[in-house]
Amino acid sequence: MTRKQSQVEPDAPDAPDAPVSGKQPRGTSGAVQSVDRAVSVLESLARHGEAGVTEIADELGVHKSTAFRLLGVLENRGLVGQSKDRGKYYLGAGVLRLAGAAAVRLDISQEGGPVCRELADELGETVNIAVLDEDMAVNIMQARGAASVTAQNWLGRRTPLHATSSGKVLFAQLPPVLREGLLARTLPRFTAHTITGTTALRAELEAVEDQGFAVAVEELELGLAAVAAPARAHDGKVIGAISVSGPVFRLTEENLPALAKRTVAAAAELSRRMGHGF
Structure with missing residues (x-):
C-alpha cells in the first residue's frame, strides 16, 4: 500500500543545532x-x-x-x-x-511484583495476582505481609471462579456466552457460604461489574476472607485480578470497604504499568 503524501508548507529555516562534542556522523x-x-x-x-x-x-x-x-x-x-x-x-x-x-511483552507477574509487595507491606496481609486458566483462576504472584506469615501458600494454586474474590472478578469479565455457560453448570459448594445458585451468582457478578471489586467471605474456606479488583491491559481488557486475603477476624465487615478501596487503587496502578490509561 502506498503511503499518502502530506501537503507540506514551504519550509522556513530552523535555527542550527548547537555543536556536539565528540565524533559523530554528520547529521x-x-x-x-x-x-x-x-x-x-x-x-x-x-x-x-x-x-x-x-x-x-x-x-x-x-x-x-x-x-x-x-x-x-x-x-x-x-x-x-x-x-x-x-x-x-x-x-x-x-x-x-x-x-x-x-503491552504483549509486559509480563503481568513481573509488573505486578512491586505492586504486590507494597500492598502486602502496607496492609500486612497476603496479596495475590491471579489470571484466568480455562474455567479456573490461577495465582501467579504472591507477596505476604507481616501479619500473614502463617498463611498458606497460594502461589500456583488453581481456585474456582465462583468461590474466590479474584475468580469473581475474572468470571464477571468473561464474554456473555462463556459466562452463561459456566453459570449453567452445577457448581461445587465448599462451605455454607459458597454461592452456587445461578440467579444469585449472576446477581453477584453484576454487582462486581458495577462496583469494580469482588468480595468473598468464607466462600472457599471457613475463616478466610478476601477482596479483589481487576487489572487491565492497554485496551481496557481485564487480564488479571489483584486480591488481598486474610482471616475473617482481621478482614471484618467493617473494614472491608476501606480494604476494597485500597485494592482498587493497587489494581489501577498495576493496570497503569500494563499500559492502561495511556
Missing part, C-alpha cells in the same frame, strides 16, 4: 533532535487530545513549518490523524498498534 544530532521532537508531538497530543499546527509549534518552540513537517511524517505513519473540518491533529490508530505490541 546525527539533527536526526536525534527530530526524533525527540516527534516524540514530543505525540506526548502533546496525548495530553491535549488534539491540537493545531500553531499550538504544537509553540509548545515545541519551533517554527510552524517544522511542526508541519513532523506532523506530516507522523500522519504518513498512521501515528496521528487530522480532523478535516477543523484541521486539528490527534493520535492515530498506529499508536494503538505500537502500544499493543509493547
